[in-house]
Amino acid sequence: MAGQSNKRSESQVIVVTSGKGGVGKTTTTATLGAALALRGKRTLVIDADIGLRNLDVILGLENRIVFNLVDVSKEVCKPSQAIIKSKKSANLYLLPASQTDDKDVVSEDDVRRVIDNYRQEFHFILVDSPAGIEQGFRNACAAADKAIIVTTPEVSAIRDADRVVGLVSAKGLDTLLIINRIDHDLVKRGDMLSVKDVQDILGIELLGVVERDDSIIVAANCGEPVVYNPRSRAGQSFDDIARRLCGEKIPLVTENNLGFWSRLSKRLGV
Amino acid sequence: MSSTDSTDSYGSQGAEDQKNLRVDDHRAGHHGDSYLSKARDVEQSRDVGAHSSLFGGSAGRAGTNIVGGRGGSTLGEAPVSAGLGGEALGGITDTSTIVTARGTLEGLVLRVDGRVDRDLMKQALRDFLTVRRRFLAGNEVVIEWVGDRPDATVVEDICSSLLREFEIVVKASRMREAPVVVRERVGGIASSVSSRDVAASNPLDNRESGGGPNLFGGLGTFQSLGVGNPCDSKDQEFSFREVPQGDPRTATIGGEALPWDDADARIVFGTIRSGQRIDTEHTLVVFGDVNSGAEITAGGDIIVLGNLRGVAHAGAYEESGGGRVIFALSMQPTQLRIGLIITRGSGETRADTAGARAEIARVEEGTIVVEYYNSRAPLRRGAAR
Numbered sequence: 001m002a003g004q005s006n007k008r009s010e011s012q013v014i015v016v017t018s019g020k021g022g023v024g025k026t027t028t029t030a031t032l033g034a035a036l037a038l039r040g041k042r043t044l045v046i047d048a049d050i051g052l053r054n055l056d057v058i059l060g061l062e063n064r065i066v067f068n069l070v071d072v073s074k075e076v077c078k079p080s081q082a083i084i085k086s087k088k089s090a091n092l093y094l095l096p097a098s099q100t101d102d103k104d105v106v107s108e109d110d111v112r113r114v115i116d117n118y119r120q121e122f123h124f125i126l127v128d129s130p131a132g133i134e135q136g137f138r139n140a141c142a143a144a145d146k147a148i149i150v151t152t153p154e155v156s157a158i159r160d161a162d163r164v165v166g167l168v169s170a171k172g173l174d175t176l177l178i179i180n181r182i183d184h185d186l187v188k189r190g191d192m193l194s195v196k197d198v199q200d201i202l203g204i205e206l207l208g209v210v211e212r213d214d215s216i217i218v219a220a221n222c223g224e225p226v227v228y229n230p231r232s233r234a235g236q237s238f239d240d241i242a243r244r245l246c247g248e249k250i251p252l253v254t255e256n257n258l259g260f261w262s263r264l265s266k267r268l269g270v
Numbered sequence: 271m272s273s274t275d276s277t278d279s280y281g282s283q284g285a286e287d288q289k290n291l292r293v294d295d296h297r298a299g300h301h302g303d304s305y306l307s308k309a310r311d312v313e314q315s316r317d318v319g320a321h322s323s324l325f326g327g328s329a330g331r332a333g334t335n336i337v338g339g340r341g342g343s344t345l346g347e348a349p350v351s352a353g354l355g356g357e358a359l360g361g362i363t364d365t366s367t368i369v370t371a372r373g374t375l376e377g378l379v380l381r382v383d384g385r386v387d388r389d390l391m392k393q394a395l396r397d398f399l400t401v402r403r404r405f406l407a408g409n410e411v412v413i414e415w416v417g418d419r420p421d422a423t424v425v426e427d428i429c430s431s432l433l434r435e436f437e438i439v440v441k442a443s444r445m446r447e448a449p450v451v452v453r454e455r456v457g458g459i460a461s462s463v464s465s466r467d468v469a470a471s472n473p474l475d476n477r478e479s480g481g482g483p484n485l486f487g488g489l490g491t492f493q494s495l496g497v498g499n500p501c502d503s504k505d506q507e508f509s510f511r512e513v514p515q516g517d518p519r520t521a522t523i524g525g526e527a528l529p530w531d532d533a534d535a536r537i538v539f540g541t542i543r544s545g546q547r548i549d550t551e552h553t554l555v556v557f558g559d560v561n562s563g564a565e566i567t568a569g570g571d572i573i574v575l576g577n578l579r580g581v582a583h584a585g586a587y588e589e590s591g592g593g594r595v596i597f598a599l600s601m602q603p604t605q606l607r608i609g610l611i612i613t614r615g616s617g618e619t620r621a622d623t624a625g626a627r628a629e630i631a632r633v634e635e636g637t638i639v640v641e642y643y644n645s646r647a648p649l650r651r652g653a654a655r
Contacts, residue, residue, distance in 0.1 A: 159544050159561075159562055159563050160544070162543050162544035162545075162561045162562070162563065163543060163544040163545040163563060165543055166543030166544065166545060166546050167545075169543075200577075201559075201561060201562075201579070203541060203559070
């Protein structure tokens with residue numbers, strides 16, 4: 001990267017993890033990264049899921065990959081050559097994982113050294129952790145100061161998230177919670193755990209709540225994070241989360257908080 | 271216990287990692303400063319451990335955290351000052367610890383944490399005084415700065431806004447020195463206590479020799495008065511008690527020396543998370559939750575002052591369980607084990623854990639029986655011990 005004229009302070013390195021697979025870590029990393037970039041923050045998203053990379057697909061950049069995280073750690077290329085600028089925002093960059101190796105190919109120190117290359121250039125570095133609690137997870141947490149724990153309001157996901165909270169706290173990271181795929185109607189009917197139920201068990205600071213939203217599925221397949229879709233409620237939530245990370249106070253929107261017209265229009269499907 | 275199957279499947283219980291049980295330190299912990307300065311309004315995380323009680327910010331609270339008036343057990347602590355350290359609950363700016371008030375013989379004293387920045391201080395004063403506007407208006411107060419004295423301009427600013435907004439006249443402002451209590455005698459009977467800022471003098475010089483009964487003996491910088499109900503005195507300090515002498519394995523109950531029911535209980539503050547394990551040969555007390563997927567094992571009893579959702583094993587080193595019990599404020603275990611006897615949890619989860627009643631599990635005729643805890647049905651060890 002060309003030297004920046006303004007001396008930047010060091011970036012915040014945040015690992016996005018969950019324990020359980022499939023709860024939305026990669027989607028969260030990509031969408032949150034895009035939201036932060038839209039707010040003017042230079043953001044780097046790093047895929048730490050070596051061997052099973054997905055972050056590139058979610059961002060629609062799979063055809064542009066030349067070098068990856070493992071190449072940077074083995075010094076096959078320069079750090080600046082490995083990061084890919086996103087299609088839609090000049091503030092968002094991706095450091096992809098390798099698809100042909102597996103998770104033992106880098107160590108925690110390797111990852112720390114790789115991330116150190118980028119600390120001066122970005123406001124936020126989001127690391128997408130693989131599922132599980134083994135070497136891949138440990139690598140992803142290696143350089144982070146904060147952890148975002150993603151969970152869905154399901155008993156098994158919460159149990160795994162609880163395990164991860166324990167491990168992550170033991171490493172000294174601050175923990176933040178995102179509850180993904182909540183359906184307020186199901187909660188009202190008593191068929192789904194509520195935000196309060198989840199908080200009862202996990203007891204860590206809540207960063208945001210994202211509703212179940214079909215637009216996410218479409219976005220994932222098209223490679224365009226939902227935050228670019230102004231009509232998506234999930235996109236709204238991710239935008240709020242990004243703003244909270246930047247220090248703004250945004251109250252959590254629950255079903256009850258919606259005004260009459262929003263509730264009416266929601267019911268009418270407008 | 272009902273016979274419905276527990277629907278929980280065991281999560282990963284590898285537990286290779288040592289659990290790290292930091293006290294849930296909401297006071298000056300890693301959450302505190304950065305979140306305070308960015309003033310995030312995210313939903314407050316649940317605090318485990320007492321945070322409401324003793325360190326309040328309201329007038330009159332300060333002197334009343336001493337229990338008992340006649341030589342009973344007391345907390346021999348100097349009150350108040352702990353709450354004014356600018357300690358913040360993580361996540362939301364909390365002004366209630368910045369300003370407290372005391373009634374003293376010289377009138378109302380406002381103790382303000384001088385270390386916070388000016389706007390926060392003004393906001394805190396505003397919050398504090400608005401509620402008490404009606405009876406404070408038109409009064410004179412003294413301001414004591416705790417921790418640090420702000421600039422003269424800031425002090426001026428605060429004094430004039432107090433006058434303007436609340437009609438409160440600040441007659442003096444000073445740094446809070448460690449107060450020295452001086453005993454006053456009125457007609458031969460020691461009465462109320464006054465505290466003065468006597469910075470230079472040696473507090474020990476003020477100690478009465480002989481004289482009336484001193485209930486709170488022991489060494490300490492502060493002397494105390496014993497006569498009269500401590501709760502009536504508006505401003506007093508107490509000295510520290512000495513550590514009791516005698517055999518540490520016995521308690522003196524009703525004049526008799528009896529063995530403690532458990533002299534070696536292990537106490538832990540904090541939530542035990544999924545996959546974490548505790549193992550002790552003694553009794554275990556957990557001030558916090560035990561989450562599903564966690565396992566706690568004790569040779570003695572298990573007392574969980576929170577939700578028990580994991581696996582608890584009491585009397586783990588004796589076949590019969592040794593008459594041990596498992597107690598929880600909210601009993602939703604995956605499994606309970608006493609000795610070699612195991613029982614499943616019913617698998618029900620309570621929707622509102624705040625409404626739970628305390629339950630206790632013990633062995634009766636070879637099975638584990640769980641009933642609501644009745645403090646008047648004490649557990650007798652007897653032969654089972």
